[in-house]
Amino acid sequence: MRCVVATSNVKVLGKALSPLCEFLTLGLGCFLFTPSSSSIMTRGSPGDLEDSGFRCKMGMKSVQTVFKSLSSLDKTVEKCEIDLNPGGNRLVFQLHCKYGITKTHNLSFQESESLQPVFQKDGYGNVLRAQPRLLADTVVHFPPSLEEVNVTVSRERVQFRNHLEDEQDASRMMLTEMSLDADEFESFRVREETGITFCLKELRVRDPAAQSSDIKLQLQCNSSPVYCPPQADTSHDDFLSDDMDSYMIAMETSCGRAEAQPCSTGSDQRREREPVTAACSTRSDHRREREPPVSAACSTGSRQQRGWRRGEEEEELPGTPPQKRFRSLFLVPSSPLLPGSQSGASNQEVLAEASDSDRRNRKRKQQRN
């Protein structure tokens, strides 16, 4: 497998990675290259990648090192080659810079499972749309260290509240609550009152990017997965500072009922983080093609319903409660960059799960620490 990224897109690639790197310091990053434009060239046909099933995961820190200092990348790097080394155990990032300088980074990786999202995009009872600024203004009131937030949607308003783990002592913590009136949203259609709990951290990272581009946020939910496609302003094509077509982020979420009570789970599960998948493809200068919207996948702790098969036995963690709980949501928006998307949870179906090797590795890591 080999990919070559041309100059203008090296910075794009770097930019795509840095928000991920910011919030996923301990996690693993997953690369999916979709060669839909002439700027990324691959050896072999595009179909090969899919068929060969090559997916890998790498430590975010090592990837970050390759793409640090984006401004100098922009000025000095002419070409970036990504290749699998002959031994097959290192992913080689070669940055061909000006003046004959070549920087080679050999990064170790783990092969990972291919994740096929299965997701219903239509038929949502609740649809909310707003400027990203609104989200930024909301998030700022919560403590920076807060991991998860409860959101309750009713006919008149949306309420955000910091989420307390069962074991946390409410008499010691400051609880913050904020409500936004329906009028603050550009579009507010709520058919049934819904409560969800999701991870706030990922949202924060995306705020600055969301505001720089003119992308509105749309939140769609019933009691099924929250789906957030960005609503790009299609009146002008070139509003994006980042020339990226699609972007997937995985988040840890938990489901909530209408009262916004989160499902209780074992603390082991809580600590797990799903691998992050980043897909970037760039538009060619000539064709402004847009990728078809979305694929999103969610994984839950439940074994009862599955959106897809993995063909492997699932390891059940000791003490796993029967309640359904999401561990990750992969959200692929339509063409514009999706910063600032929220993800929610469903208590309905398992759509994607951590591979066994992930869980085993994490368990091993936990035992070691």
Add this chain to the structure above:
Amino acid sequence: MRFRAKMIDIGCLNHFTRVVNTISKLTKTCTLGLTTDKLYFILSDKVANGGVSMWCELSQGTFFDEFQLEGVSTEHNEIYMDLAAENLSRALKTAHNAKSLKIKLTNKHCPCITVAVELPSLSRVSRVVTHDIPVGVIPKKLWNDFKEPSVPDFDVSIYLPPLKTMKNVVERMKNLSNFLVLEANLNGEMNLKIETDLVSVTTHFKDLGNPSWGDNGSQDSTQDRDPETMMDVKVDIRKLLQFLAGQQVNPSKVICNIVNKRIVHFILLDEDVSLQYFIPAHA
């Protein structure tokens, strides 16, 4: 017990925020005292604090437009509670453009000070952010700790040099030693000294001015003394730095009273706020 207060003026809100930020830099938890005309932030001199104590007094009328208090009883129309100053600071942090701020005593999952911030919004309905800060109400029998400290029988009283300058000096000195000797005389001179095996450093300040305390008894006893004589106290440098670095109130003058070898007492006076901070001498 009931307490409700409302603040509307942005200037007052920002001033109040600065005071609370200063308090939160000085101590993690403190006692909030409420009376009909004053608010207090108190830190008693317990061993756990390293013996430092703090007394901050705000005149309620200058900050709040509405203030209603029903204390523990009619004769003792006061409420004292422990809280984490940092929580209050955080609640106020994003309220800088608020339309109004309400503070009240509530009993949700536990006794709380609820801060409700009304923010401007895109619609006709304001955004409301509420923060519930858990507090511990202090029973009346423990109220003895909360009396305004008397000004000590000092040997020297002097105005401090600009806090920023002093802070920069002390910050550098912190790298060299854990203890600092603060000495001053009645001639407006102050020295900050550190001494280790390898090095001793002294910073001299002149022409600082000495406040006159009028009919204070201490004044008389110092008349006979040579104004050049230095009175000193050796303090934990981190405590001193905590006091200097956390200041957001920025008064024009800060008074420093030294009881020779015993304690140093700082007084910040602003129009609406007074803050006193005591650092005992290191044994």
